Amino acid sequence: MTKDGALPKGFERPTVSASPNDSGVQEKSEEVKSSSKTITLRISKFNPEKDQRKAFHAFTVPYQRWTTVLDAILDVKSNQDHSIGVRYSCRQATCGSCGMIINGKPKLACFTKISELDSDVVTVEPMNNFPLIRDLAVGFERMFSTHKRMKPYIIREDSEISSGTKEFLQTPEDVEKYIQFSSCIKCGLCNSA
Ligand code: SF4
Numbered sequence: 494m495t496k497d498g499a500l501p502k503g504f505e506r507p508t509v510s511a512s513p514n515d516s517g518v519q520e521k522s523e524e525v526k527s528s529s530k531t532i533t534l535r536i537s538k539f540n541p542e543k544d545q546r547k548a549f550h551a552f553t554v555p556y557q558r559w560t561t562v563l564d565a566i567l568d569v570k571s572n573q574d575h576s577i578g579v580r581y582s583c584r585q586a587t588c589g590s591c592g593m594i595i596n597g598k599p600k601l602a603c604f605t606k607i608s609e610l611d612s613d614v615v616t617v618e619p620m621n622n623f624p625l626i627r628d629l630a631v632g633f634e635r636m637f638s639t640h641k642r643m644k645p646y647i648i649r650e651d652s653e654i655s656s657g658t659k660e661f662l663q664t665p666e667d668v669e670k671y672i673q674f675s676s677c678i679k680c681g682l683c684n685s686a
């Protein structure tokens with residue numbers, strides 16, 4: 494800052510007009526207006542311990558461009574129906590726990606934006622081919638035990654335990670051969686398709 498309090502050249506703040514007719518203010522109000530859309534979120538509810546049949550409960554939920562289906566479900570859970578059973582953890586398509594059927598297709602709820610579904614009604618159901626725990630949460634035990642039996646991972650003949658080796662080096666060529674098999678997050682969506 495210079496002695497007279499002015500900012501050095503190139504660091505001047507843009508002039509902001511307080512007038513409601515100012516274009517910056519107009520842009521802001523348009524942004525707010527476009528963020529006030531709502532969808533109807535239909536959530537499949539069924540508790541095998543006490544319900545006779547599955548039922549869809551519909552909720553009106555506000556959303557913005559970046560709102561995911563999981564955000565919308567958690568909004569309903571916080572503000573309208575605390576009893577909804579849903580599993581999630583990372584909220585960034587990494588842990589594989591939020592798979593469900595969204596408008597008829599298996600998808601990760603935390604990785605599916607409502608604005609990309611192009612529908613005013615979003616229907617969420619538990620994944621197919623898995624035992625239902627409650628509402629949107631299914632049991633993964635069978636998939637995990639099958640995975641364990643199949644052993645789809647690399648097992649060295651000379652293990653760290655028997656050889657005492659602390660580090661196993663991998664060449665870029667080796668990694669290239671099996672990197673694709675390490676990308677599975679075990680979400681179960683392929684089993685549900
Ligand atoms: S292979 Fe199946 S379980 Fe693994 S990430 Fe893909 S959809 Fe999910």
Ligand code: FES
Pocket residue numbers: 581582583584585586587588589590591592601602603604
């Ligand atoms: S919450 Fe982890 S993958 Fe969706």
